[in-house]
Amino acid sequence: MDVTPSPDPLRIAVAGAGYWGKNLVRNFAQLRVLHTICDSSEATLKAQAVLYPGVHTTTSYDAVLADEAIQGVVLATPAVRHHEQARAALLAGKHVFVEKPLALSPEQGEELVALAHEHGLVLMVGHILEYHPAVTLLHKLVQAGELGQVRYLYSNRLNLGKVRTEENILWSFAPHDIAVITRLVGSAPLSVSASGGAYLQRDIADVTVTNLVFPGDVRAHIFVSWLHPSKEQKLVVVGDRKMAVFDDTVREGKLKLYDKGIEWQAGLPVPRQTAETTLYLPDSEPMRLECEHFLACIREGRQPLTDGASGLRVLRVLDACQRSLEQRGAPVSVGTLERWNVGTLERSNAGTYFVHPTAVIDAGAEIGEGSKIWHFSHVMAGVRLGRGCNLGQNVFVASGVTLGDNVKVQNNVSLYTGVVVEDDAFLGPSMVFTNVVNPRSHVSRKDEYKATHVGRGATIGANATIVCGVTLGDYAFVGAGAVVTRDVPPHALVHGNPARLRGWVCQCGVKLDFTGQDPAQATCSACGRSYTRQGENVRQVSP
Secondary structure (H helix, E strand, C coil): CCCCCCCCCCCCEEEECCCCCCHHHHHHHHHEEEEEEEECCHHHHHHHHHHCCCCCEEECCHHHCCCCCEEEEEECCCCHHHHHHHHHHCCCCEEEECCCCCCCHHHHHHHHHHHHHHHHCCCCEECCHHHHHHHHHHHHHCCCCCCCCCEEEEEEEECCCCCCCCCCCCHHHHHHHHHHHHHHHCCCCCCCEEEEEEECCCEEECCEEEEEEEEHHCCEEEEEEEEEEEEEEEEEEEEECCEEEEEECCCCCCCCEECCCEEEEEEEEECCCCCCEEEECCCCCCHHHHHHHHHHHHHHCCCCCHHHHHHHHHHHHHHHHHHHHHHCCCCCCCHHHHCCCCCCEEECCCCEEEECCCEEECCCCCCCCEEEEEEEEEEECEEEEEECEEEEECEEEECEECCCCEEEEECCEECCCCCEEEEEEEEECCCECCCCCCCCCCCCCCHHCCCEEEECCHHHCCCCEEEECCEEEECCEEEEEEEECCCCCCCEEECCCCCEEEEEEECCEEEEEECCCCCCEEEECCCCCCCEEEEEEEEECCC
């Protein structure tokens, strides 16, 4: 094979050239970026050297890390070594593509995600199914609502061998299915239960069945085994409008759409049977697409589809499944929502934004360039967050909330549906928005939510409460602990319970003095801006 280096300056090393690694070696060689093959077996290296003359070979992983010509390391080594080797590569300044699972514990995964972010490096996990054209199209169909509301998913991944000794079938086969199912559903499972049996080796499960319960009572199950008479790799997605089947073992018709379901007629459930549709898929090798994606992310400085955060999400589900398996199928919580979405430096259409590893960003939230979301915060689907915003610790933003550019939200603030915050506003620590005038626990009033509008540049002090339905004018200033029950005019200073008008403030936040010779005129003592006042109407007359 011709592996003459291309003009591309990228140079990649693949560590582990055995059962799976040899396929990665082949792809990176075809992409003409393969620099070094590393393996502990001299015989394996000799065989690879014949196939790829001119490519460096070594049994020393340390030598790979010390080679400054190598920008990226691909790890296809045993799972038990993933954390140690990925960590060493990141500390050596190398971009890392590590086969699944990312590590063998969430704590190890968290360390790798943090290291990659700290050093500005790409960390990608080999969840190859997410690059399969069938899964890509299936995700688009689900997102577009073609199947309606997804209700139930199940996946079978069955084969005879290859039996592992380092990890059980759950950790070997199920990561693929967990990665795809959680992305299709768009959230973490609330709980899992897993049961199985170890028949070949003590304490190493050969067969497991896992049940996952998601928000909205969406359910899924995953059946994996390496003790099965025939190979089966099938994913079924059942929606309330249509169903889809992805069968990766057939040569043709891997993805089919079924316009089938249950309809109620005269109070009775009646199956709806119509024709199936075989969907066209490009003839692309998923591993080739995966390898190209890794290279593109390094070149363009963006996060992979299956980045470290994605791998850590899967790892947390796996960890919960393992604990359930050890407890003979007892349900195990995957963790609080704040533990689920473990972002790092993410990519939006506009650019990059930062998400702390403990924050939750639901699929469908729009985050602007340069924004930062800190510890234990949760941004729901349907939120629009502008550029340069900063959300402190333990901030909750409900679906439908809109924040403009450069909005600062301090710790322990909840923004409920109906809140609109314009550019440059400041929401102080532990301030409170309400969204219902007369809430009762036993009375649902979601259709009575009232809108609250925070004007451009407005400030709300610590522990203030904003009763729903009011508007804070541009550059209004609400004092700490105030309870706002009615609209606040632009530039007004209010405080107290209930909040009352106490004066006026400049755009820069300094109090204005309208007690001079002309009580209708004031000039800011700090920035020099001039204002005019007529009753409760204050406006700026000079910049």
